[in-house]
Amino acid sequence: MRKFLALALFLFLLQSVAFAAGAGPVKIAAFDPNEAVKNSEPGAEAIKQLEAKLKPESDKIERERKEFIKLQENFQKQAFGLAPDARQDKERELRRKEFELTENMRRFQNAANREQSSKLSEIERVLGEAVRDYCAKNGVTLLIAKVPGITYYVEPSSDITKIVTLELNKAWHKRSAK
Template identity: 30%
Template sequence: MNRTQSLVSAFGAGIVALSTLSGVAQTAPAPAPAAAAPAAVAPQAIPAKIALIAFEQAVVATNEGQRSVLEVQKKYEPKKAQIDTQSGEVESLKKQLQAAPATMTDEDRQSRLRTIDTKEKQLNRDAEDATNAYNTDLQEALSKVAQKVSVTMRDYCQKNGYTLLLDVGGQQSNVLWANQGTDVSQAVVQAYNTTSGVAAPAPSAPSATATPRPRATTPAARPAAK
């Protein structure tokens, strides 16, 4: 299984060109004394107000994020059914071989083993290809949602006076403990649902024969620093 990669932000730098004037008239009067430079203003500390967010989980929790996941899952239902059929066929051949009489010739047994091996390898290739394609489509769909959620996230923090926002959704988070009141994940989800106007998807009844679906990591698209 291939892993999804994080998005990389690019920063640009500007160059300011300076120009000088030359040529001073010989009869020009002496310049007036320069005004005294204003006294430097000492920087003032701003009270810190820190917020936490599980960004990737918040993206999936939005109504639009859930809808995107369901759309991708629906797209791959035919492929999932095909793989389930292939898997059932391989398991059936294995059971038939196990139940074969002891009088089966070695040649017949080896032939069946080769057939099972061929079909099992094909099943593994098809399942891996389908999982990779599923994860790619899911990441692309959620990446578009993440870009819009990041704008809502930034606006929410600015309006509520937060000076620092930390993402605690990843496995590498350095936050060991925090007051639950500092977690703004649900508040950002609600704010985005309100602005997006996307209704919550209708709950679907679980299938009795459903199998676990491939998992994809949500791309962590975040706003550029200002």
């Protein structure tokens, strides 16, 4: 039902774009914004900086995870030989460590998301400007973002992701030169 409504809305919007264009040709294109940012020079640089900045914390969490797994395995091996009180103490300790690990992972993920958002926000702003300029220069009437689960197929001749990536690189260098 949702897909049908989305398709109906898309066709309605497409029809209104055709009428707005006034019987002229309608040029439709599509691009993958995530791929354009990832493959662009500023995007690749931002991703590299982000990975370098987050690597120490990521490594620390991975070490903690491995230590927790070892503790769990040791407990399972020793559980039958422990007194009931000692077993409860070990279980409590394991639950506490599991909670700490989960919290550390959650905090790390939130920090990584914030950092990624701050790094990519300027690039995405420049991408928006580059896309608008490209569409205006090349007479693109409707530009669709290729989003997994929403856009299933785009004719390769209508896919302008590589062109948009090049335009983003140019716009980024112009922005840097100002």
